[in-house]
Every structure is written in structure tokens, then in C-alpha cells.
Amino acid sequence: MNTASPTTDxxxxxxxxxxxxxxFMKMAPIMSALGALGPQVEAKLVHTGQHYDVAMNHQYFQALGIPNPDINLEVGSGSHAQQTAEVMRRFEPAMDEVQPAAVLVVGDVNSTIACALVAAKKGVPVIHVEAGLRSFDRAMPEEINRLLTDQLSDLLFTTEESGRDNLLKEGIASERIHFVGNVMIDTLRANLERAVPTEQIAADAGRAGFAQGRGYAVLTLHRPSNVDDPAILQGLLEAAAKIAQSTPVIFPVHPRTHATIEKFGLSHLLDTPDVLLLPPMGYLEMLGLMRDARVVLTDSGGIQEETTALGTPCLTLRHNTERPITVDEGTNTIVGNDPAHILAAYAELLQGGGKAGRVPHFWDGRAAERIAAILFDWLKQRD
Structure with a gap:
């Protein structure tokens, strides 16, 4: 006779x-890893709608295998204050409805700090993935979001050892900090074989054969410090045009950047057959562009990590980085936004081939598994 008691899990x-x-790239492997824990863990996805381009969002969700959100707050655009406040206002009823055991946030965008604030004020534990990253530049809105989210968090998962050092200096208890690796690299490794070849991207854009046999550079720009000042933006575009004279440049143009290029009348600077302008790319397309590039020039944080994982040289068009491991161990070089410095670094890279780097510890495609296991044990210990 079966005498097992009914489950009370x-x-x-x-x-x-x-x-x-x-x-999206950070959450995809986390949702998968939480789902693999079994029926005791129920992960529900909230999309705040901070990035509200429906077509692009759908493209990313579909490419990464992310389930449709259980809740979509549809916040849309606005100033930092407006967007943060609106996310908070709409997230609180969602929390009341779901009654979660914890709220898990990733990265450093306005939605991250907004939802962490609501959860903390309601006494619900906050889990922060990608904790402890610091640029030490409080002029960056993302730096404020990182600092505050980490102070509100009960469990903090770091991507590199420097994150732990930063958190300890800020008074975070060591037992709350766990070095697990980088979930962005989980997604990259899982999708690398599906990356769209550059030849196909160029052909789809009506430029079949672009840069074939010559190598190419990829450029991305979106930070206000680079694209909102006409003099800085002009200098960056002029540098890109000069680079294109020896290495064709592929430039997926962020909507914000496209608007400022038009506003400042700078589009003529890129009117050359050696520059391929593209609309914002899906994840698999961008992965293919980075994988096969000779060099990537960017002001993106995530691309610094992805190029390090891919072994692609990266010139970061900023004066600092919150991801120092990409410089210390990876393929990244910080060059700022002065055209002379950019062109000098590019010439040096051409001559020497760029930094080879190495893939950092725990960037092995299993960060999300470690997060899920630690989180599950932590929740059970709290009961």
C-alpha cells in the first residue's frame, strides 16, 4: 500500500x-532555468513597455524563445522621471494581483529601479541580476539606477569579481552577493549557430556583396552624451566616414540617433558607398554582424561583453565602462569620443590586429542555472 503523504510543497x-x-537577452535564459526547476517555481513575466516598438519586441521575443509576457504595462516613452513614475504606478497593481515571493529585475534601465522600488516598499524581496557594475560616473542615468537597485536588493548576482568588491564597499552584506557569471553570454552561446550571416543582412538591405572580402567595422551609437550634442555627434560620424575609407562600416542606426542626425543635418557625412546604414537589428542579425566584424565601435555596455565573448576587437566610444573585465581580460579598449583618439586607436588596431583577450571566468553559458539554483535554495531557507 502507498503510504506517502500528500505533497505540501x-x-x-x-x-x-x-x-x-x-x-530581453538577460531574461531569456533566466526564465528557462526557473522553468526547469519544476512546479514549485512559477516564473511570471512582466513587460513594462519601456521599449515600446511592438515589431522589434516581438522579433526579440521570438528569436530568443521568450514566452509572451503574462503582464504588459505598456508604459511607453517619456522623461526619466515620467517613465520611472509611470512604471511604478502600473507595476503596483500587478504585484497586488500576483502576490509574488520575490521580484527579479535585470540590468540598469528605468524599469529596473522602478519595479525594485515598488517591491521594496511593499516588503517583497528584490533579486538583482547583473549587480555591482559601476562606471563611477553619476552623470549616467544608468549609474544611478544601478546604485539604488543594489541598495534595495536582497539577493545580488554579479557578472564579474569587481562587482562583489563594489558592493562590499557600498555596505552590502557578503552573504547576499553571489558571483554567477553573465546571463548575456548564456544567450549568446545558445544562439551563436543561429546568427544571421552578414552577407544575408547586406543582401536583404539591397547591398549584396557589401564589404565582401574586405572585412568591415560595425558602429552603434545611442547614448545621449554622444548623440545629443551636435559637435560630438558630427565628430563621431566624421571619424566613421574616415574609417570607411579603408574598412567599410555597417551602422545599424538607433531611432534616437537617427532623429538627432536628421535634426542636426548630418546625414550627408555618411553618404558614401562604403557605409551601410541599417535600421535597428534583431538579436540574431546583430550577433552575426558582431561575430564576423574586424572591429566594433560602440557606446553600448552589452556589446562590450558580447564582443569579448566572441573575441572581436571593440573600441568603446565612452570615457569609462561599468564592465572593466572586458578591458582587463577581454577585447575592449576605451577610446572616448574624440575623433583623433578614435582614429589613432583604429590605426593601431589595424596594424596589430586588436586585442585578443580571453573569455572571463563563468562566462560559460550556465549563469542562469546557477542563479535559479541559488534563488530556489534561498527562498526555501526563508520559510
């Missing part, structure tokens, strides 16, 4: 928040 409901496209 508690169900832990985790509210997982995404708001901007970089969040």
Missing part, C-alpha cells in the same frame, strides 16, 4: 521584469 511565484531590449 509550496509554490514560489517569481515576478520577472523586462523593460528594454537588453533586458
Amino acid at each position: 509550496k509554490i514560489y511565484r517569481i515576478l520577472c521584469v523586462v523593460g528594454a531590449r537588453p533586458n
